[in-house]
Amino acid sequence: MNTRNKSSRVGPLASKAETGPALDIDALLDDPGTSIVVCCGSGGVGKTTTSAALALRAAERGRKVVVLTIDPARRLAQAMGIETLDNTPRPVPGVDPDARGSLDAMMLDMKRTFDEVVESQASPEKAAQILANPFYVALSSSFAGTQEYMAMEKLGQLHKDALASGRWDLIVVDTPPSRSALDFLDAPERLSSFLDGRFIRLLLAPAKGPARLMTAGLGVVTNALTKVLGAQVLRDMQTFVAAFDTLFGGFRQRAQKTFELLQAEETAFLVVAAPEPDALREAAFFVERLGAEQMPLAGLVVNRASRLSLSGLSGEQALAAAERLGPGSTTSAPAGLTAGLLRLHADRTRLVARERRLRRRFVTAHPRVPTAVVPALSTDVHDLDGLRLVGQLLAG
Amino acid sequence: MSQVTVGPDGAPSTLGDVSKDVTRDPAKDPAGDWPGVRLHVVTGKGGTGKSTVAAALALALASRGQQVLLCEVEGRQGIAQLFDVPPLPYEERRIASGDDRDGEGGEVYALAIEPEAALLEYLSMYYRLGRAGKALDRFGVIDFATTIAPGVRDVLLTGKVYEAVHRNKRGKNQREYDAVVLDAPPTGRIAQFLNVNSELAGLAKVGPIRGQADSIMKLLRSDLTRVHLVTVLEDMPVQETADGIGELTADGLPVGGVVVNLVRNRELDATARGLALEDRLPRDQIEADLVKAGVDVTPDLVTGLLREAREHAERRELEDEQRARIAALDVPTYELARQPDGIDLGALYELAADLLDQGMA
Numbered sequence: 159m160n161t162r163n164k165s166s167r168v169g170p171l172a173s174k175a176e177t178g179p180a181l182d183i184d185a186l187l188d189d190p191g192t193s194i195v196v197c198c199g200s201g202g203v204g205k206t207t208t209s210a211a212l213a214l215r216a217a218e219r220g221r222k223v224v225v226l227t228i229d230p231a232r233r234l235a236q237a238m239g240i241e242t243l244d245n246t247p248r249p250v251p252g253v254d255p256d257a258r259g260s261l262d263a264m265m266l267d268m269k270r271t272f273d274e275v276v277e278s279q280a281s282p283e284k285a286a287q288i289l290a291n292p293f294y295v296a297l298s299s300s301f302a303g304t305q306e307y308m309a310m311e312k313l314g315q316l317h318k319d320a321l322a323s324g325r326w327d328l329i330v331v332d333t334p335p336s337r338s339a340l341d342f343l344d345a346p347e348r349l350s351s352f353l354d355g356r357f358i359r360l361l362l363a364p365a366k367g368p369a370r371l372m373t374a375g376l377g378v379v380t381n382a383l384t385k386v387l388g389a390q391v392l393r394d395m396q397t398f399v400a401a402f403d404t405l406f407g408g409f410r411q412r413a414q415k416t417f418e419l420l421q422a423e424e425t426a427f428l429v430v431a432a433p434e435p436d437a438l439r440e441a442a443f444f445v446e447r448l449g450a451e452q453m454p455l456a457g458l459v460v461n462r463a464s465r466l467s468l469s470g471l472s473g474e475q476a477l478a479a480a481e482r483l484g485p486g487s488t489t490s491a492p493a494g495l496t497a498g499l500l501r502l503h504a505d506r507t508r509l510v511a512r513e514r515r516l517r518r519r520f521v522t523a524h525p526r527v528p529t530a531v532v533p534a535l536s537t538d539v540h541d542l543d544g545l546r547l548v549g550q551l552l553a554g
Numbered sequence: 555m556s557q558v559t560v561g562p563d564g565a566p567s568t569l570g571d572v573s574k575d576v577t578r579d580p581a582k583d584p585a586g587d588w589p590g591v592r593l594h595v596v597t598g599k600g601g602t603g604k605s606t607v608a609a610a611l612a613l614a615l616a617s618r619g620q621q622v623l624l625c626e627v628e629g630r631q632g633i634a635q636l637f638d639v640p641p642l643p644y645e646e647r648r649i650a651s652g653d654d655r656d657g658e659g660g661e662v663y664a665l666a667i668e669p670e671a672a673l674l675e676y677l678s679m680y681y682r683l684g685r686a687g688k689a690l691d692r693f694g695v696i697d698f699a700t701t702i703a704p705g706v707r708d709v710l711l712t713g714k715v716y717e718a719v720h721r722n723k724r725g726k727n728q729r730e731y732d733a734v735v736l737d738a739p740p741t742g743r744i745a746q747f748l749n750v751n752s753e754l755a756g757l758a759k760v761g762p763i764r765g766q767a768d769s770i771m772k773l774l775r776s777d778l779t780r781v782h783l784v785t786v787l788e789d790m791p792v793q794e795t796a797d798g799i800g801e802l803t804a805d806g807l808p809v810g811g812v813v814v815n816l817v818r819n820r821e822l823d824a825t826a827r828g829l830a831l832e833d834r835l836p837r838d839q840i841e842a843d844l845v846k847a848g849v850d851v852t853p854d855l856v857t858g859l860l861r862e863a864r865e866h867a868e869r870r871e872l873e874d875e876q877r878a879r880i881a882a883l884d885v886p887t888y889e890l891a892r893q894p895d896g897i898d899l900g901a902l903y904e905l906a907a908d909l910l911d912q913g914m915a
Binding site for chain 2: 200201202203229231232233335358379382383385388432434435437466467468469470471475479480482483494495496497498499500501502503505506508509512536537538540
C-alpha cells in the first residue's frame, strides 16, 4: 500500500502486440457481479462525462445506479438535476424507465463529507471544537488529498447504504481531477501517514507521558516553530491534534475498509485517458499500480480519439493535391475551398497517425488491457441525449 | 505546419478584437503587452497545456534578450519533460539560451520548487537555526508543516518565487532575472494558491511567517505581476477561466491575458463553413477540382471529405461561441494553434514565436 513511487515499470518486457482486446462495456455493466465502477485518470480526460454516460447506460439497461460525480460541468450538472451541492443522491430526471432501472446522482461536497464523519465519530461538544479549529478548516477544505480521501469515504457510505436499503445495485464513481491518477489511491495513505506522523505523536507526547527522552529535542523544535510560526499557531496545532487523535483510529479503519472494497471482485476500475502522451503515461502507471495493489482492472477508455471519414487519400497526397490546385486555378466557390478541404484532411491524417502511434505504444506495454476507443464528438456533452450518445460509443 | 496562421479569417464581427493578426515588429515595440511585468503567473485547467504555454512564454521573453527564470511548483518535472533534459533539482539550471554570440542573447533558467527544500532554505536564510533546523527535519516537522497547512506550503512556494523576483546584487553568486514565469497550479486553485495571506489568516495571525506572507501578497497584487490563464475553446475550460478571472479580481490579484491553446486550423472560411453545416457544399465543383489536382476521385472520397468539412464546421461553430465568451471577458487574448504532431522542442520555439508575434512578450 505504500509503493508511492513510479520508479519500477511492470510489463511484458518483450512484446510486439499491436492491438489489444476490445473492452465490452455492456457485458461489464450488465454483469450483476459488478457493483462498483471506478473511473480514474489524470485531469481533463473526460472522466466525469464517462462516468455519467456509463451510469445512464447501466440504468437504461436495468441496473439501479447511483453515480458519484466530483466536479461536473455546470450544464451537465443541471441536466442531471444535481447543480445544488447537498451531498445527497437525487433521482436524475428523464431516464428511460423501460428496463426498470433507475439513476440517482450526486456531486461530492468534500468539506461536508468530512464534517459529517467528524460529527458521526465524536461527541457533539468535541465535534464542535474540532470543526472550529483553524487546522481542521485547512485540512478539510484544502489539504491536497482530502478530496480523494472524501471520495473514498463517500463511496464507502454509499456502498453501506446500498447494501442496507437495496436502493442501488451499482455505484459509479468519478475521481477527483488530479495531475496524477495515482493520487486517488495514495491520498488516504498520505492522510493516514500524516496524522500518524512522528511530529503529531510528539505533540501528543507530553500529554501521554512516556516520551520523556524526547522532550529535550522537542523543546528545540517547539522553540524553532514558535519563532517561525508564532506561539498561537503551535497552540492551535496542539489542540487540534489532541482533539483529532481519538477520532483518528476510526478514520484509519474506514480507509482500510474502503481500500479492501476496491480490491474486491465486485469492483471494476476503468482507466480513462485522452490520446495524449501525458494522459496515456498516467494511465500506464495507473494500470501497473492496480496490478500491484491487486485491484480489478476492467479496461482502458480512450476518449476524444480523432478519426478519418475516408480512406485512400494519405496526408501527403492531400497536401500535394492542394498545392497543385494553388491560388486562382480552382473552379469552386468559395475560392480555395477544395484546397482547404484537402489541407483539413491532411491535418487530420497527421493527428490520427500520431494518436494511433501513442495508443500502439500503450498496447505494446500492456497487451492484455481491454480497450474502448471513443471518437471525439464535434459538439459538447451537456444533456442526457449527449450522455446516451457517449454511452453508445463506449459500448462500441 | 506553416499554413496554420493565427488570425481572424472571417470570424463573425461580434467577436471584436479577439485575435491580433498583425505581426509585430519587436524592435519598434520593445515591451510587448506587459511592460514592467516581472512575474508572469501562468495557470489553466488540466489538459489545456498550461505548462507548455508557460515554457513558450519564458522562451519568448528570453528571445527578447531577457534573463528568465521558469519555475514549477507541482513536483512533476514538467519542465524537464518539455525541454527533454534530466529531472531538475532544487537549483536554478540553465535550460535554454539564445544562439547569438554577441552576448545579448537571453537565457531561460529553470527551477523546480519543492516546499520541503524551500522551508529548510527559508529557515537557514532567516533564522540561522543550525541544530534546530536538523531537529525539525528529524522530528518530521518539515513534513508536517509542508503537508498539513496548505497555507504554509503555498507561502513557501510563492516565497521562493518572491525571492527570485526581488533578488538583487546582495547575494554574491545570485543570478538576477528580468522576468520570472511561474507554471502555477490549475485555474480551480489559483486564487487560493496566490492568496497566501487569507489562507494563512486563520492559522497564523501574527509571527514571522505572517510577515513573509504579507510581503509576498504585496508583490502579487502589484503592477509587477500578471496572472495569465490558459484555456481551450471548450465549454468547461472557458467557464473555469471566467470563474478564475472573477476570483482573482475579487482577491485583488492582477489578471493578465487569456491564452487560447490548441486552436484548430482555419482552412475553411465562414461561407464554406456555413455551406458545410447545411450540407450544401458544391460537390460537383469539388470533384472537378480534385480531378484537376490529380486525385483518384471516388464517390466515397468526396463524401468523406464533405463529412470531415461538416465536423470541422460544427467544431468551429462551437469554438466561435466560446471565443465570443472569452472576448466578453475583456482581457487581451492570444491564440496558439494545435500542433498536429504534438509538443517537442521545435514546437515550443514555434509557439514562443507565435506569442511574440501577438505581443505577449
